[in-house]
Amino acid sequence: MQALLDEQDYQVIADKVLDLIKEDYDLVPKRQPIRQISLPQFKAEHGIKKSLVWCRTYLLPKMPGVHGLNAGKGHHIMIDSRRASEWLDEHWDDIDWEASLP
Numbered sequence: 001m002q003a004l005l006d007e008q009d010y011q012v013i014a015d016k017v018l019d020l021i022k023e024d025y026d027l028v029p030k031r032q033p034i035r036q037i038s039l040p041q042f043k044a045e046h047g048i049k050k051s052l053v054w055c056r057t058y059l060l061p062k063m064p065g066v067h068g069l070n071a072g073k074g075h076h077i078m079i080d081s082r083r084a085s086e087w088l089d090e091h092w093d094d095i096d097w098e099a100s101l102p
Contacts, residue, residue, distance in 0.1 A: 034080050035081040036079065036080060038079070042079045042081065043055065045085075046088060050097070054101060058096070059095065062087075064087050065079055065080030065087075066080075067080075
């Protein structure tokens with residue numbers, strides 16, 4: 001015996017299979033693109049009132065997602081906004097905001 005299926009039957013079967021997969025597995029959403037921002041922009045977005053030098057000395061070495069910190073003069077520091085923002089939110093109270101520059 002042979003069953004004949006048309007396009008509508010295939011779509012019904014595909015929809016049912018997709019529903020079963022969604023029920024059984026936690027589907028992971030697509031990864032968001034990395035948003036690189038500069039240090040002044042990061043400071044402005046988070047309301048950080050410290051100087052750029054203070055941030056480069058105390059804040060950025062501990063923070064994940066920072067690129068170009070030790071690249072030398074003339075290289076821009078770029079920050080992965082999502083990773084750095086998450087870290088800053090978690091560690092805001094741990095940071096010594098009163099530390100003075102050496």
